[in-house]
């Protein structure tokens with residue numbers, strides 16, 4: 081895709097693990113975390129380029145999620161320091177990291193089920209004085225801000241094709257829609273950097289394309305994106321820079337085209353999954369077929385149908401909620 | 416045969432005890448229904464409030480406003496003591512600590528070492544005196560039939576339900592505010608709320624204090640018309656409050672009032688009906704068994720409700736639909 085930042089604008093030297101960036105937004109040093117005897121993360125030095133899309137890839141269990149948790153204050157490292165925009169983040173609680181402008185999403189989607197889609201969005205906004213216990217009691221104090229953030233929320237929901245669902249409980253959304261909601265919600269605070277943990281996982285191919293476009297839009301708006309993804313083809317489509325993790329360490333980094341042909345990377349992948357072809361575009365469907373698991377296939381098919389609901393590439397007239405959400409009762413009942 | 420129990424039961428509708436239970440349950444709704452905090456020690460908050468009120472007003476002869484203030488301060492301190500070590504941990508720690516703390520309170524006040532202040536297992540009498548002294552109503556009795564109350568009884572009902580009304584208004588305003596949105600978000604998934612830049616620990620603490628203060632005030636209200644008895648604050652009290660909460664609907668503002676009314680009217684009605692049956696020898700139980708059987712009836716009612724209307728009497732169906 082177009083508008084890719086050329087490697088020469090990101091790094092000065094050769095693309096080796098831990099290479100210095102010309103304009104880094106995040107710099108991590110000696111960050112390690114072990115669980116018992118298992119070294120889950122052991123990152124010696126890492127820099128994330130500002131204003132670019134960086135993909136963090138690696139086989140399952142490589143430590144990508146743990147590394148995300150450490151950087152965002154959701155887990156405490158055994159050693160290490162890291163700086164975001166020059167500010168030291170080590171020992172900072174997660175909510176402060178988020179307030180500084182580094183907002184994350186989760187691998188296992190965390191939509192707030194019994195809040196409406198719109199309420200989910202409003203919760204993402206900053207500087208709502210009404211979130212103070214005493215101010216909350218007097219509506220005129222927070223009404224204006226509420227109107228402003230509602231407007232922003234509806235604009236984002238429209239962009240993510242969730243505007244028609246704004247009054248529905250988030251629990252009634254399909255898995256893919258919840259991923260979209262979580263991403264849109266993270267954008268409510270106008271962060272400087274968004275960290276997406278497997279934004280594409282469990283999302284049907286139709287929705288994947290629009291997700292990729294949303295991520296490209298973030299960059300166009302000046303945000304820095306760091307995202308975790310398994311699938312090299314998707315990474316190849318949008319990433320400016322790729323960092324490869326295996327067994328807790330950074331084993332390679334570089335522009336996508338170079339990293340994909342790096343023997344160390346292929347080794348890291350093949351070491352973990354002998355049966356997986358590196359970079360299968362429609363990987364989910366093929367794995368489902370490979371496993372011959374009726375259940376998995378069924379779920380993916382449901383995802384695809386649910387995606388049609390949002391009107392991406394297809395007619396939005398069908399109503400078919402995800403089987404995971406317990407939406408057996410008819411809608412509008414007791415509303 | 417005496418059918419007076421029927422109007423008497425409906426007198427429970429607006430009795431001060433119903434009001435006190437409703438207020439304590441409003442506190443529990445803030446904790447459990449809206450924030451998702453599993454407080455199993457609301458009886459402890461009531462005990463703390465009751466003792467703070469009774470000790471300051473009876474033993475130390477503080478004026479009424481001083482005792483009310485002491486009640487609020489004591490409940491706040493109790494909430495902080497319980498919350499500071501547990502609210503950073505997983506949800507189950509709070510439930511274990513609160514259930515234990517409530518029992519510690521109940522057993523401690525009964526020990527002879529403290530009985531010069533707490534009255535030991537006898538409790539404290541006459542905590543209502545400073546409150547009754549504020550009664551502006553004329554002497555005498557008003558009402559009709561069996562629902563005739565003295566001037567003091569009326570004053571207690573008026574003030575008790577006014578306090579419940581104020582608590583309802585506060586909770587109503589808070590829950591539909593951005594503060595309430597954060598609180599309800601925490602109930603759903605606190606990590607998600609943290610990732611959005613909210614200080615989850617602080618919000619959980621605020622909710623624990625707010626609901627605890629309602630519990631403390633309910634404890635004080637409960638002993639205005641009666642003596643303070645330590646054994647009234649056992650674990651079963653907390654479970655009565657949970658019964659009321661679930662009857663009315665856990666995540667609703669008015670549920671606690673509806674639940675409390677149903678709870679007390681049902682108890683009182685079933686008591687009357689059982690008396691009739693026992694006296695006429697239609698029901699083969701003794702008068703002593705009658706008391707516990709009432710609770711069996713309430714328990715069965717709760718089971719039926721949970722099966723057919725899991726969101727409670729006043730809850731929205733959708734709230735119970737997603738067990739996420």
Ligand SMILES: Nc1ncnc2c1ncn2[C@@H]1O[C@H](COP(=O)(O)OP(=O)(O)O)[C@@H](O)[C@H]1O
Nearest residue numbers: 115118120138139140141142143144145146147
């Ligand atoms: N809380 C935990 N306790 C023990 N082991 C963990 C914990 N979290 C992650 N791990 C282990 O750490 C390793 C890295 O996990 P993770 O960061 O989730 O990998 P990835 O996201 O790259 O798939 C795995 O071996 C995993 O089993």
Ligand SMILES: [Mg+2]
Nearest residue numbers: 144145146187
């Ligand atoms: Mg992961």
